[in-house]
Amino acid sequence: MGIRSRLPTTIFAVIAVATIDAVAALLLLSDLPTPAFVVDTQALRRHVGPPITAFEPDADTSTIYAPSIRCPKHGLVLRPEMIQREKTHKIKDSLPTMMVDCEFEVSEGQPAIGYIHSSVIRAREDAIPGEDEPLSTFLSQIDLEPALCCGDAQLVLGLNNHHVGGYYWARSAGAGSSMEAPGVCFCSGGGETSDNASTNNKRGVLRWLDEKGPTACNSNDGKRSEWVNFLRIGDTVQLVPADGQGSLLQFRRQFGRQSNEADDSRKSIRVFGISSQGRPMGSEPEVVCEWRFDCD
Numbered sequence: 001m002g003i004r005s006r007l008p009t010t011i012f013a014v015i016a017v018a019t020i021d022a023v024a025a026l027l028l029l030s031d032l033p034t035p036a037f038v039v040d041t042q043a044l045r046r047h048v049g050p051p052i053t054a055f056e057p058d059a060d061t062s063t064i065y066a067p068s069i070r071c072p073k074h075g076l077v078l079r080p081e082m083i084q085r086e087k088t089h090k091i092k093d094s095l096p097t098m099m100v101d102c103e104f105e106v107s108e109g110q111p112a113i114g115y116i117h118s119s120v121i122r123a124r125e126d127a128i129p130g131e132d133e134p135l136s137t138f139l140s141q142i143d144l145e146p147a148l149c150c151g152d153a154q155l156v157l158g159l160n161n162h163h164v165g166g167y168y169w170a171r172s173a174g175a176g177s178s179m180e181a182p183g184v185c186f187c188s189g190g191g192e193t194s195d196n197a198s199t200n201n202k203r204g205v206l207r208w209l210d211e212k213g214p215t216a217c218n219s220n221d222g223k224r225s226e227w228v229n230f231l232r233i234g235d236t237v238q239l240v241p242a243d244g245q246g247s248l249l250q251f252r253r254q255f256g257r258q259s260n261e262a263d264d265s266r267k268s269i270r271v272f273g274i275s276s277q278g279r280p281m282g283s284e285p286e287v288v289c290e291w292r293f294d295c296d
Contacts, residue, residue: 044065069101071245074249079293081289081292102244104248110178116144118144148250150241184206256269
């Protein structure tokens with residue numbers, strides 16, 4: 001085989017390796033530990049940020065909006081640290097010093113800013129008779145303790161839902177990500193009858209509000225919540241907390257204590273920023289920054 005005939009294969013191999021390296025450099029939502037508090041940086045910018053023309057005269061679409069965040073309710077201040085520094089995405093030098101007040105309000109029809117990212121630890125078929133009654137309404141147990149969301153959070157279509165299929169992906173993009181799954185509630189649940197029972201009892205469960213399940217609870221389009229029937233162990237879901245500021249405070253208290261960092265400002269409290277900028281339509285968002293507690 002001559003050099004000319006080998007050339008396309010060589011080029012393809014180089015492109016493939018470069019593509020693999022680029023993909024490996026990405027940190028996606030599904031890579032995060034759970035539970036985690038996730039901030040949609042694009043929704044944050046639309047809600048509290050300046051217009052693009054005023055903020056970015058050059059209309060640089062690769063810039064990530066990740067300012068410091070102050071929660072007025074508790075005076076909690078979070079400072080951002082970029083995660084993908086080597087990527088084309090960048091953050092304006094002034095942004096770490098920029099401060100915005102954010103109440104994480106939940107408004108019907110408006111995209112949510114804050115989500116809680118959680119993993120399924122027990123599916124429908126793992127329901128325990130006598131502990132998960134009524135079994136007809138049990139959907140799954142997730143690794144989110146109700147205390148972390150101040151006891152009130154709504155399951156939504158989410159930011160990386162693979163259960164709704166290609167036809168329905170657009171409904172869980174942008175504002176659709178925070179569309180509620182009708183008829184499903186998040187509440188305190190039971191647990192395994194084992195030595196870990198006390199720990200598992202702290203984890204919340206997803207249930208149908210009505211014993212008739214999706215027949216009584218689902219929306220007319222048949223997809224808004226029926227996907228919850230198919231959740232399996234290891235799947236991830238997102239919930240929107242009713243009190244985002246209170247939830248952030250709980251994340252700081254719980255995960256700040258668990259961190260081994262001596263410096264309080266270096267402790268991870270599992271608050272991350274995500275963005276779909278530059279991502280293919282329908283794909284899960286990229287993790288672009290982490291906010292840490294400002295103890296100054």
